[in-house]
Amino acid sequence: xxxxxxxxxxxxxxxxxxxxxxxxxxxxxxxxxxxxxxxxxxxxxxxxxxxxxxxxxxxxxxxxxxxxxxxxxxxxxxxxxxxxxxxxxxxxxxxxxxxxxxxxxxxxxxxxxxxxxxxxxxxxxxxxxxxxxxxxxxxxxxxxxxxxxxxxxxxxxxxxxxxxxxxxxxxxxxxxxxxxxxxxxxxxxxxxxxxxxxxxxxxxxxxxxxxxxxxxxxxxxxxxxxxxxxxxxxxxxxxxxxxxxxxxxx
Amino acid sequence: xxxxxxxxxxxxxxxxxxxxxxxxxxxxxxxxxxxxxxxxxxxxxxxxxxxxxxxxxxxxxxxxxxxxxxxxxxxxxxxxxxxxxxxxxxxxxxxxxxxxxxxxxxxxxxxxxxxxxxxxxxxxxxxxxxxxxxxxxxxxxxxxxxxxxxxxxxxxxxxxxxxxxxxxxxxxxxxxxxxxxxxxxxxxxxxxxxxxxxxxxxxxxxxxxxxxxxxxxxxxxxxxxxxxxxxxxxxxxxxxxxxxxx
Numbered sequence: 001x002x003x004x005x006x007x008x009x010x011x012x013x014x015x016x017x018x019x020x021x022x023x024x025x026x027x028x029x030x031x032x033x034x035x036x037x038x039x040x041x042x043x044x045x046x047x048x049x050x051x052x053x054x055x056x057x058x059x060x061x062x063x064x065x066x067x068x069x070x071x072x073x074x075x076x077x078x079x080x081x082x083x084x085x086x087x088x089x090x091x092x093x094x095x096x097x098x099x100x101x102x103x104x105x106x107x108x109x110x111x112x113x114x115x116x117x118x119x120x121x122x123x124x125x126x127x128x129x130x131x132x133x134x135x136x137x138x139x140x141x142x143x144x145x146x147x148x149x150x151x152x153x154x155x156x157x158x159x160x161x162x163x164x165x166x167x168x169x170x171x172x173x174x175x176x177x178x179x180x181x182x183x184x185x186x187x188x189x190x191x192x193x194x195x196x197x198x199x200x201x202x203x204x205x206x207x208x209x210x211x212x213x214x215x216x217x218x219x220x221x222x223x224x225x226x227x228x229x230x231x232x233x234x235x236x237x238x239x240x241x242x243x244x245x246x247x248x249x250x
Numbered sequence: 251x252x253x254x255x256x257x258x259x260x261x262x263x264x265x266x267x268x269x270x271x272x273x274x275x276x277x278x279x280x281x282x283x284x285x286x287x288x289x290x291x292x293x294x295x296x297x298x299x300x301x302x303x304x305x306x307x308x309x310x311x312x313x314x315x316x317x318x319x320x321x322x323x324x325x326x327x328x329x330x331x332x333x334x335x336x337x338x339x340x341x342x343x344x345x346x347x348x349x350x351x352x353x354x355x356x357x358x359x360x361x362x363x364x365x366x367x368x369x370x371x372x373x374x375x376x377x378x379x380x381x382x383x384x385x386x387x388x389x390x391x392x393x394x395x396x397x398x399x400x401x402x403x404x405x406x407x408x409x410x411x412x413x414x415x416x417x418x419x420x421x422x423x424x425x426x427x428x429x430x431x432x433x434x435x436x437x438x439x440x441x442x443x444x445x446x447x448x449x450x451x452x453x454x455x456x457x458x459x460x461x462x463x464x465x466x467x468x469x470x471x472x473x474x475x476x477x478x479x480x481x482x483x484x485x486x487x488x489x490x491x492x493x494x495x496x
Contacts, residue, residue: 048372077374088365102373105273160372 001025002047002158002190007056007066009042009214016042018214019056029184029204030192034211035236041162043211044194048082048160049073060158078106081151083161083180087143089135095122095146096131102154121149125179141172145179152183159183161193165200173197177204198243201225210236260456266378267386267455280384288350288385289392293399295349296342300333300400303341304407307332312417322418326408326426331435333404339439340487342400343446346393347479351454354385355475358458359468367459382455386448393447394440401439438494445490446483453479 002024009017016039024030032040045051047058049065057066060076068076089098096118103114122128125145135143144164151159161180165173181204184191195201201208205222210233218233225237238244271277308329315324358381361367370377405427412420454475461467 050368050371074374077372080372080374082369082372084365084369086364088369090366090369091360091364104276105373105375 001061002192003059004043004047005056005059007043007046007053007058009039009046009051010054016214017046017053020211020214020216021056022209022216022219024190024192025207026190027184027188028191028206029181030190030207030209031201031205032192032194032209032211033196033201033236034217035196038211039214040194040196040211044160044162044192047192048080049077078154079157081154081156081159083144083147083151083159083164085163085166087135087147089138089143089146089150091135093135094131095127095133095135095138098135098146099149099153101150106154117153118149121153122146124152124183125149126175140167141175144168144172144176148176148179148183152187155187157189159187159189159191161191161195163194163196165195165197170199173199174203180204198237198240201237212236259460260452263378263382263456263459264452266376267382267452269376269379269383271379271383272375277384280380281388284384284388285392287353288388289396292346292349292396295345296396296400297403299342299345300338300403301407301410303337304329304333304404305411306407307337307404308408308411308423309415309417312411322422323426323429325418326423327429328426329408329423330405330427330431333401334435334439338397338400338404339442339446340483342397343393343443343450343483344480346396347446347450347483348476350389351450351475351479352472354451354454355458355472356468358382358455359461359471362459362461363464363468378455378459382451382459385455386451389447389451390444393450394443397439397443398436438490441494442487442490445486449482449486450479453482 004020004022006019006021007017008015008019020043032043034040042051046053053066057064059065060079063072063076065073065076089095090101093101096115099118099121100114103109103117107114109117118131122130125148127142127145127149130138130142130146133142135146138146159180164176164180168176177200180191180193183189193200193204202222202225205225208218208220208222208225209216210218210230212232218228218230220228225233228234228237308325311325311328311332312322315322358367361381367377367381370380409420409423412418412423457471457475457478458468461471
């Protein structure tokens with residue numbers, strides 16, 4: 001479990017996160033949603049340690065990540081996998097080398113064992129015979145799948161996904177959502193997804209945290225989100241024509 | 251104040267760069283790649299510039315030697331001294347600051363804006379060490395080799411002038427090359443070269459690493475890397491010459 005307690009973050013004088021307390025449990029798809037600029041990405045970056053929190057702390061299964069030194073943090077980071085918005089694949093590496101990278105850095109596996117593991121995770125994300133392709137030769141959906149494969153190659157305990165569906169068509173986005181949900185269940189890991197895609201929210205949102213102006217404005221699950229009487233949440237959820245029509249029908 | 255902030259930021263980055271590599275086998279693989287990128291890929295430009303500059307230097311020296319009391323062997327001697335003491339270490343380093351420096355800054359800068367550096371950080375890898383340290387070590391070893399090679403090619407450029415013109419004879423040139431040789435000048439040139447290699451890689455690495463923004467900033471960082479590295483090379487050239495030769 002990951003627990004954020006009273007975390008605040010400032011950029012100069014602007015408070016971006018305002019005393020946020022939230023728990024992310026194992027085996028569930030935890031979704032952070034909110035408008036652009038609400039603080040979702042900052043929260044995610046604080047959770048993985050790319051931004052330092054100015055107040056409060058973040059706890060990974062009883063280990064205080066926020067107040068650890070670099071060396072101890074490294075041990076927790078080895079248990080993390082992250083899917084970045086643009087994939088963040090290493091340009092000069094092939095698909096196989098990208099996925100094998102965490103194994104090269106942190107395991108004592110033989111070349112054969114590493115290759116077996118790479119092929120297994122690539123198969124898991126439905127990418128076969130793509131080992132020798134370079135990132136520049138991949139489609140948007142393939143990049144996301146390779147990034148997921150790299151994130152899970154070293155069997156992480158915590159998976160972070162920043163806008164996994166951005167720039168993808170609805171069908172491919174659906175495939176990525178399903179993949180994230182399946183991996184969460186299969187590996188029994190803590191998955192935190194940062195999204196403003198309502199399809200994802202309704203499809204895989206086991207635990208949804210709605211952030212508004214740096215504060216947690218609402219928490220619940222995908223069944224509760226459509227019937228909530230929270231005005232801020234309703235403004236966000238029913239902001240598209242599709243959701244407005246759905247609401248009218250209801 | 252901004253200058254002190256930048257110097258502090260640079261020194262903190264260097265502390266991270268000079269850490270022990272995460273995994274030795276991965277480091278050596280990267281080192282080989284960097285030897286190729288920094289050394290082998292720069293080979294062609296070093297040859298072209300050195301041969302033509304060596305030829306031009308020998309022509310200029312011959313043109314300016316009007317006094318019949320000064321022997322023509324001075325052409326070979328002066329060309330050699332210019333190649334070893336100044337032209338090869340400084341000029342070629344300035345050229346490499348442009349070629350290698352801009353390449354390093356744009357490579358690392360692009361990795362920063364496409365979140366590849368964040369990906370390394372999240373995996374628990376020290377990105378500064380992983381990206382800059384192999385380049386630094388490769389440059390420290392390959393840069394002096396390139397400069398020594400440039401010295402030889404430059405001297406050969408002068409030799410070619412002797413063959414194809416009537417300004418001096420080959421035997422006069424070779425006789426000059428063999429006169430009054432002080433091995434310390436090679437030592438001095440190599441010390442300068444190592445310092446210049448460190449400047450080129452660390453300034454370019456720093457400029458790429460601290461980028462915030464997008465592709466425009468990558469271009470800016472690349473330009474800054476070349477400009478600042480060139481300025482520092484000129485300044486350290488003066489300092490080292492003063493310290494080592496006088």
